[in-house]
């Protein structure tokens with residue numbers, strides 16, 4: 463069995479505890495308008511064009527995004543950072559895209575993590591069947607669970623799907639006693655209105671103390687060139703970036719729920 467991977471990054475410090483190797487799996491069932499990894503969304507390898515300059519000549523270089531790897535190949539790549547994992551309390555994080563889109567491959571790779579006592583985290587948008595979520599949860603030490611918008615109509619408008627299954631899965635994982643860190647991208651005017659924050663706080667209070675960590679991820683517009691290089695329309699990818707003051711005030715407000723709120727991953 464092979465998985466489709468679009469990147470592996472060593473020494474990641476924002477994808478769970480300690481120093482980690484993050485494995486990015488291709489394919490995502492959402493289409494978030496602020497997605498900063500548009501190359502992750504398709505379920506097959508795809509070309510991306512990079513402009514190269516040699517002297518006064520500029521030419522296009524085509525690269526393919528997405529390589530097929532076995533679970534063992536992925537683990538052997540992560541093993542290169544084992545010393546850092548052991549020293550820092552780190553491990554491997556599966557991200558994407560949405561890693562549960564390749565749940566068979568993910569399950570087999572997580573099995574190898576368990577056998578090797580390698581700490582595992584799964585960064586998920588939460589949209590998957592409850593059977594898949596439960597199966598993956600058996601072998602996962604930590605979930606990084608994305609909460610994007612509490613209002614379902616807005617969720618559909620900005621991500622293309624309802625948040626109902628996502629929220630059900632979040633409650634399911636919490637009821638299983640799984641360790642969860644919530645992650646929320648902050649997009650000014652879209653998901654930080656008083657109504658959005660009130661609904662979010664209600665959810666946090668409902669889940670507390672089974673869940674008590676929340677990471678706020680400020681939106682940044684750095685990925686625009688990726689849309690162009692993939693030949694995707696980037697006209698929707700235009701949002702305001704939150705100021706440090708906005709982030710601090712949100713952090714202060716959400717901390718009232720008892721959560722450990724952190725800005726950044």
Ligand code: SF4
Nearest residue numbers: 490492494497559587
């Ligand atoms: S869930 Fe993540 S990878 Fe998928 S579209 Fe949204 S931001 Fe992009």
